[in-house]
Each structure stands twice: as structure tokens, then as C-alpha cells.
Amino acid sequence: MTLRVLGVDPGLTRCGFGVVDIEPNRRATLVGVTVVGTRADTALEQRLLAISNSIDEWLDRYSPDVLAVERVFSQLNVSTVMGTAQASGVVIAAAARRGITVALHTPTEVKAAVTGNGQADKTAVTKMVTRILRLDRPPTPADAADALALAITHAWRGSTAPVAGSRGQSGSGQTAAQRLWAEAEAKARRKVR
Amino acid sequence: MTLRVLGVDPGLTRCGFGVVDIEPNRRATLVGVTVVGTRADTALEQRLLAISNSIDEWLDRYSPDVLAVERVFSQLNVSTVMGTAQASGVVIAAAARRGITVALHTPTEVKAAVTGNGQADKTAVTKMVTRILRLDRPPTPADAADALALAITHAWRGSTAPVAGSRGQSGSGQTAAQRLWAEAEAKARRKVR
Numbered sequence: 001m002t003l004r005v006l007g008v009d010p011g012l013t014r015c016g017f018g019v020v021d022i023e024p025n026r027r028a029t030l031v032g033v034t035v036v037g038t039r040a041d042t043a044l045e046q047r048l049l050a051i052s053n054s055i056d057e058w059l060d061r062y063s064p065d066v067l068a069v070e071r072v073f074s075q076l077n078v079s080t081v082m083g084t085a086q087a088s089g090v091v092i093a094a095a096a097r098r099g100i101t102v103a104l105h106t107p108t109e110v111k112a113a114v115t116g117n118g119q120a121d122k123t124a125v126t127k128m129v130t131r132i133l134r135l136d137r138p139p140t141p142a143d144a145a146d147a148l149a150l151a152i153t154h155a156w157r158g159s160t161a162p163v164a165g166s167r168g169q170s171g172s173g174q175t176a177a178q179r180l181w182a183e184a185e186a187k188a189r190r191k192v193r
Numbered sequence: 194m195t196l197r198v199l200g201v202d203p204g205l206t207r208c209g210f211g212v213v214d215i216e217p218n219r220r221a222t223l224v225g226v227t228v229v230g231t232r233a234d235t236a237l238e239q240r241l242l243a244i245s246n247s248i249d250e251w252l253d254r255y256s257p258d259v260l261a262v263e264r265v266f267s268q269l270n271v272s273t274v275m276g277t278a279q280a281s282g283v284v285i286a287a288a289a290r291r292g293i294t295v296a297l298h299t300p301t302e303v304k305a306a307v308t309g310n311g312q313a314d315k316t317a318v319t320k321m322v323t324r325i326l327r328l329d330r331p332p333t334p335a336d337a338a339d340a341l342a343l344a345i346t347h348a349w350r351g352s353t354a355p356v357a358g359s360r361g362q363s364g365s366g367q368t369a370a371q372r373l374w375a376e377a378e379a380k381a382r383r384k385v386r
Binding site for chain 2: 048049052
């Protein structure tokens, strides 16, 4: 059964939404992607209302099985983190009102799941998201890649189904998902070259 | 015309709601007060859903003119501040969806408006809220006093109507509101003793 995940990269200025369908064989397909933006000079309640309206619209339009949201930390970007947390609260409550499962993933978890490296930069994440979703070019708007990466991460981390071609536990310290991504990346690289 | 303000002291574990009617002569009357609590071992989305449902219920029941929310700062209480911000986002979006005006006030503004001292402690705030609302005893639950103080603060700070008995600008550095509270407090003290 295909799992539909709506990934959300929360923020007041840029709030990324990405919907991905993931089949049991882990094949991932892009369904929809956007970035909802509000201007910094707009009143806070109007910014949160815009995000509230957008998430309601996307939840209604795509009926995802799961909402995957970036876990916000107070240590980072102190000037914007409060707005990011407020936006994430609005998005999470919207899913909860519909009885949709909510999952939180840290930026490190997302980077590790998608690239095999928890310290990967934005370019590497975008590159792998483009490959995993079999896109001709990076998803636009560019900021949307993180939301798609969150959706992919959730499906991969959540999956416990045995996977053909898995070589079992290795001593590398990678999770099964990381190992599979590494293999997929290697295969994609061979094809491109 | 009476102004009805719903003050919200946001939080996941304890979210205070206080509704106050304030007449043009600044007489303030308690309309309703509660604290919505969710347990720390409850899933985040269920905690935010509980707050979402409660604020919707209170906005529908009391139809306030204004929602006054505590402005959350990332510097304080790092361990709980993200949840507090998420709760405030949910509450603010609920008011914005109904077209209700939203105002943010800092804890210092609230303390200064209600007690005349921006560094006042919880006991002093509760004491003044009890007096201002002409209650026989402190409002219960005890945590609700901050939400009521927020509502009172909003009405006082927002008001620009001339007030009988005002002595005009003094050199004390107090705002007109702070001066009036100081007078009200002095009067209340004289009555009590």
C-alpha cells in the first residue's frame, strides 16, 4: 500500500510543503510541492493565518496519511525560531484536528536518511531529493527540497519491511535506510556518469 | 462601550484563559477564567489539539473583541519555550481565523501595567488582579491570574480616553496607565486598612 506523506519545513517567511507517495518497495513519487511565504512586515496573526489556511487547503486536497514536520530547536537562529515554532504549532494542530498522524524529525535525521550523512549541506540534500524522486531538475521553489526530504525521511525511517537486496547489518554504523540510500546514490552516480 | 478581552498565557502544560470586560471608565469585570492543562507524557499533536479545541470553544462562547497573548521570548526557559511558542501559534491562528484582533504584550509590560512595577512578582500581580476585578479572593486556578492580567493590560494600554482624576504627565517616568494603577492601588490600600 502506498504511503502518502506531507512534509512540512515550518517558517513564517517561508513554509515549505511537499507531498510524496512512497510505495512498499520504497519507490518515491512527487505529488505536490510549494512554499508558502509571508512578508516580515505583515502582522504576526495574519502570517499565522496564511499558514493555517494553506495547511488546511493542502490537507484537504492531498489527504496525506502522515504529516512529517521538522522538529524545531530553540538553540538555533534565535531571532526566527519563535516564529518557526509558532508556524509548526499551527501546522501540527491542523493535522491533529483531522486525526492525521504527526511525526517529528530533526534536521540531522533528515540529512542522514536522505544523503547518508547527518552533516550534509543543502546542495547535497537537494541533489539526493531530485534523484530519489526521479526528477529531471531540482524541485522548485528551491526551498521546497527540505519539505520533500522530510516526507521521504519519514517513509524510510518508518518502514520496517524487508527490502530486496539488503545486505543485512554491516559494521559501518549506518542504519538500513542509510545503507540503502548510499546504494541508490552509488547506482544513480553510475548511471549519470 | 465595553471592551471584552480574552487574555491567554500560553503553554502546553498550563495554558491560561481569562475573559475580562472593561468599561470606558476602566472598571474591569471578570467574565470567565480557566487553565487548560495537558500532561507532559501526551503526544505533542494531542497537546496542541487540546489547546486548539479549547481556544475555539472560548472564542465561540465569549466572542471577545480582542485576544491578548503573552509575547514569548526564546531567551527564557529554553526547555519549555518551544512548546509555549507552538501553543501561542495555535491560539493566535484561531483568533485570526475569526477576524479577532490579536495583541501581544511582554511579561514586563503586564507587570508594569497591573502593579506599576515591571519587576513585580507573581504574588503582587495576583493581588492587583484580585483588586482590579473586585474579587473576594484570588482567581482560581492560581495560574489563571496571568491571563487575566494580560486582558487588563491590553485594555489599559490600548485606551486613550481621558480619565477623570488623571493628574496629567508627571516627571516620574510612569505611563498614564501605570499612574492610574498606582492611584487605584493606593485607594484600595486605604479601603482595606
